[in-house]
Amino acid sequence: MVSLNAIVGKFFGNPNDRKLKKYAPRVEAINALEPELEQLSDDALRARTDAFREQLANGAKLDDLLVPAFATVREAAKRTLGQRHFDVQLVGGMVLHEGDIAEMKTGEGKTLVATLPVYLNALTGRGVHVVTVNDYLAKRDAEWMGAIYEFLGLSVGCILHELNDDQRMQAYGCDVTYGTNNEFGFDYLRDNMKYSTSEMVQFGGRPWELAGHYFAIVDEVDSILIDEARTPLIISGPVEDRTELYTAVDAVIPHLEEDDYELDEKMRTVTLTEKGNEHVEELLKKEGLIKDDGSMYDVENVTLVHHVNQALKAHTLFQRDRDYIVKNGQVVIIDEFTGRMMEGRRYSEGLHQALEAKEGVKIQPENVTLASITFQNYFRLYDKLAGMTGTAVTEAAEFADIYGLGVTEVPTNKPMIRDDQHDEVYRTFEEKINAIIEDIKDCRERGQPMLVGTTSIEKSEMLSARLKKLKIPHQVLNARYHEQEAYIIAQAGVPGAVTIATNMAGRGTDIQLGGNPEMRLQMWLNEQREKGKEPSEEQIAAQREKIFADVEEKKQKALEAGGLYVIGTERHESRRIDNQLRGRSGRQGDPGASKFYLSLEDDLMRIFGSDRMDGMLQRLGLEEGEAIVHPWINKALERAQSKVEARNFDARKNILKYDDVMNDQRKVVFEQRIELMQEDDLSDTVRDMRHQVIDDLVAKHIPEKAYPEQWDVDGLKDEMQRIFGLDLPIADWAAEEGIADEEIRERLIKEADSAAAKKVAEIGPEMMRHIEKAVLLQTLDNMWREHLVTLEHLRQVIGLRGFGQRDPLNEYKTEGFALFETMLANLREQVTGHLMHVSVDSAPSEQELEMAELPEMSAHHVDPLTGEDEFEREPEMAMEGAEPAGPARGKRGNGGTRAQPMRNKPAGVALDPNDPATWGKVSRNAQCPCGSGKKYKHCHGKLS
Incomplete structure (x- = not known):
């Protein structure tokens, strides 16, 4: 029976098809420019960047430049990488430019697609961020695609673990910045703990009007914005x-x-x-x-x-x-x-x-949260957000609901001919494993490359142990060492190769039939260099020819054997992860096949009624080792998976609802901090706070409409003494005939303002402005950290309100707001009290007034799949005499700026404490290399 949707779709086309048709005229216009651009010299092609920027300065819109800019990038890619964007890649680039998700199958060249919208949007000078899932991919893509950007006159930076703050600021100051989701998120949190806007790395030293979060393209968008969004990024430190x-x-x-x-x-x-x-x-x-x-x-x-x-x-x-x-x-x-x-x-x-x-x-001491943010709320900071992945359609509702992102399926460059076979269901786990091993043996004999996907590292190792016993050669990927992983998976298309991988493994690298010749050449070069040899250009060319010929021969064998065969050892909770595994096969029109092997003992089958099915299979007389194969089983499993997906979506949405309460407060505090840091003179702010404190004290001790005999005059006097250091005859004022609370308020303000003016005169206006700024920012930070701890504790107990038939979320919002108001009132009181008690003797020196150091910090992001803290398992840097340099590697101070003095000294030059020329670049918070024991910023790095 044909559905109504199918009938309507036949007449009108589905929304995806209609959207793709909209891009066709622009693709034709870009293609029409190709012959003209091919005639230009390199310099003339590069000059188009300045011409585009000039057009933007004269009022042109980015959309007006899309066709010529995309055509320019395509020509630059041909000249630098020898790669020409396909028409479907141009479509993917347009989807990304519009701030949507481009779903493109594996092997369709998403990395190259991103260069189109990145170049176009980077012309604004505001900086474009390209977000990847690991450091290896960030570095690889920045170097690889950087050739295009640099050819066209744009600068490219890459944020890696080991960079200090100065290096980070330089990278963020580039037109295009590559990095991981964790690095971008932690830099944002640390920036908002700094004490000067000039130290905030994500602004890259740009003019303030160009600073901020402009445009981000997220690679593997489903992994970052959905899978990793289950747990927040956290910076923690010891509490008092x-x-x-x-x-x-x-x-x-x-x-x-x-x-x-x-x-x-x-x-x-x-x-x-x-x-x-x-x-x-x-x-x-x-x-x-x-x-x-x-x-x-x-x-x-x-x-x-x-x-x-x-x-x-x-x-x-x-x-x-x-x-x-x-x-x-x-x-x-x-x-x-x-x-x-x-x-x-x-x-x-x-x-x-x-x-x-x-x-x-x-x-x-207890370690508490100093700052935290979910990926949902970090990426919603961007003016424009886009993403690309091979699998997004199954999560389209979540992308639209949480991020306002649409999903567009971009067609493949060549027709997809992969054979997706029905699942095979066995009664027991042991029967299933035996069937998988028989399939592996068969493929090895026929020379067909295989990728075997498991749902966990433990299951990968169990299957590997079985294959080792049978002496079947294979490779195992465990998603821990990304660079080795890329090399292994790049060769997984060799005839007869068997590669076992978890669903986390192998991202960002295609499985090419016959193997990846470029990767093989790079491995050969590395081996030669490890032996102390540096091959000549002729030797490299000869080796390249040899490798390419060998790969072509192996590719033909793999094609004849049926292409890459992907096996799933069980279904994952999410259809999307299964589709990612299947998507490794059938790239660029290659043949391929995929199949999932299941047993009634698998987690998903157990949860969704395997007992009934086991009874049915026994009644049907299913023999040991036999499998049941039927499209109905596939449909039933998909329904089960969609139920789990819906449950997980609800869980993530619930986390976000609670985090939104904190996020609203976080935005207010962070925006207020930036405003305070940008102001040189905060005397008006301090005066307003002083007056508000007096208003609160009068309202508390002289309630509205209360008779004078009901006033708490003694309490008011004590509070004025405690906070302002003023001994005032408030009892005498209150005894005056006909006096009202408003008049007492005005007298208190007059006395407080007079005392504050005397402080300014004693200490000096310029020094007082410095003190006001330092006290305000440091007090705000301390109170915000305490507030975060209180909110965390409130969150843990608020669920109990549900037993009283009250909505915990509404209760959390109400009480969270009340706590925030209390924090602001305490802030006003503490800042006022501190400034009113400062004296000439206790006033800090100019050196002491340099903003306080950030507390010791450590960064955390719990992997939702393994429950491990990603940064506890990072291998420490093997750097003699230096602490781990990454912002998220172990404990950090000063927000990742604790670079050692020797970190950037000139190569081959010994550090001489008496010769600053040998020191190289020294972090301002590092010990001065001269040996004085002072920080560099207080010694040789002191600003004149």
């Missing part, structure tokens, strides 16, 4: 000493009775009962941790509730010598599976500190 709080809370727990809490040892949960809440509240009031008229669940006590819950867990769920031991005055975790000590590992969110308080050992 809270030993007294942990100790005081710990002292409360032993006084609880058994009916004060409900313990579920199986689920490892413990919660206070209603009686327990009242009992804990009483105990906390006795300890002075809660005001007598306060409640444990007042919004300002969120952090206290969190610590009570952690202390309760420490006492009830964790047992000494079972879950942990105390060794050398430290609490050491015991691994529940191996029973081994896990030295160096600590529980997070204050739990480890609660255990330390329980055992009476020294309490180590």
Whole structure:
């Protein structure tokens, strides 16, 4: 039966086809320019860049320049790379320029496609960011495609782990900047912890009107914006000493009775009962941790509730010598599976500190979030966002809903002839593995290259072990070492090759039948250089000819054997990941085949009713080793996968809803910081804050419509003394006949302004302006960090509101806003108090006024597939005498600027402390190479 949609589509075409037709006239116009541009000299072609920029300056729009600019890039690619953009690649470039996602099959040249919109948008001078999934691809693409941009007069930068801040700023200052999603995100967070706009690397030293997040193209957009969006980027650091709080809370727990809490040892949960809440509240009031008229669940006590819950867990769920031991005055975790000590590992969110308080050992500082952002909210900062991938259509709804991105399927350059076979379903896992191994043997004998996809590293290694026993040669990819991975997968198209890969592996490199000749040539060159030989041009040319001939011969054999055969060892939760695996085969019109092998013991089959199917297969008399193959099974599995996809989408959307609350506040704080940093004179801001503090004090102590005898005059006097250092006769003023709160307010403001003016006169206007700026920014940062911790604690307990029939998200929004307002009020009070108490004796020196150092920081991004922190598993840099240089490698200070003095010294020159010419480029926050012990910025690098 033909669906109504199919009938309508026949008459009108589907939306994708209609969109593609819209691009056809522009493609023809670009092709028409080709003969004319071929006649131009290199210099004349390069001069077109300046001409385009001039047109933009004179009011032309980017769309007006699209046809000539794309034609220019195509000609430059022919001259530099020997590659000509296909017509479908021009279409992909137009999709990206319009701020949408171009779905292009593997092998269709997405890397080359990006050069078209990147060049066009970089003409604005605002900087275009190209985002990749790993450092290897960022470096490779920047060098490879950089040849086109540099030929046309554009600058290209690449953000890598090991760069310091000066190098990062230089890279961001380029017309085109390549880097990973993690690097871009962390640089944004660190930039907003800096104390001067001139230190913010992402602005690249541009004029302020050209700075900001202009245009980003995200490669493998589904991986970055969907898979990795499940976990936020986090920068953490040690919080101030809270030993007294942990100790005081710990002292409360032993006084609880058994009916004060409900313990579920199986689920490892413990919660206070209603009686327990009242009992804990009483105990906390006795300890002075809660005001007598306060409640444990007042919004300002969120952090206290969190610590009570952690202390309760420490006492009830964790047992000494079972879950942990105390060794050398430290609490050491015991691994529940191996029973081994896990030295160096600590529980997070204050739990480890609660255990330390329980055992009476020294309490180590807690690491807390200093800054965090989700990829959703980072990439929504860009004025224009686009993406490219081989698989996006299945997630089109999420891209549209979260990012406002449409998905356009760009047709392949040559027809796709891959044979996608029906799934084979076996009863047991063992039967399935045996069938896969038989298939591998058959392909090896016929010389057909194979790619075997698994869903985890463990399953890859298990299959590899089975093949080793049978002495079947193969390669295993584990997604840990991206450069080696690219070399391996580039040769996976050799006849008879067997390559095992997880779904994470092999991105960014095509599997070419017969092998990748360029990669083979590069490997040969590397081998020669490792032996200390430098081949001549003639030797390289001869080797190239030999390799290309060998690859062509092997390609014919692979084609005759049926092309690349892709096997999936089980279905993934997402259809998109399965399609990515299938998409490795059948590139550029090559033949190929794909098949998935399943068993009823697979995770997806287990979750979706394999028991019923097992019974049915037994009744049908399915013999051991036999498989059932039917299109209905494929359809049922796709339905199951789409259910899981919908569930995962809801989970990601829910995370985003909560993060949006923080994001609104984050944007306000970050924008305010930038405004403060750009101002030289903040005296007006400081005065407004001073007046607001007085307004708040008057409103609190002299309530509206209250009689004079109800005024809290003594309280107001004490607060003015505490905050402003002013001893004022407020009681006498209040005793005056007919005086109103407004008049008292005006007198207080007059006295405070007069005292502030005296401070300025004592210290000096210029120095006072410096002090105001430093105090404002540092206090704002400290309070924002504390606020983030409080929001995190609120988030952890807010779900309990659901039991009271209240929407946790709405409660989080309301209380989050109340906490933000409290933070701003505290900020005004602390800044005012600090500035009113500064004196000539306590005023900092000019050196001390240089903005405070950022706290020690470490970066984290948990891989949603493995649960591992990506930056804990990064191999450390083998650099003698230097700390890890990457911003996300281990602990960092100063936002990734702690470069060592020797890092950039001239090659082959020994560092001489007495000769600055031998020092090279020194980071301003590094120790001065002269040996003074001072920071470079306070010594030889001091600005005159």
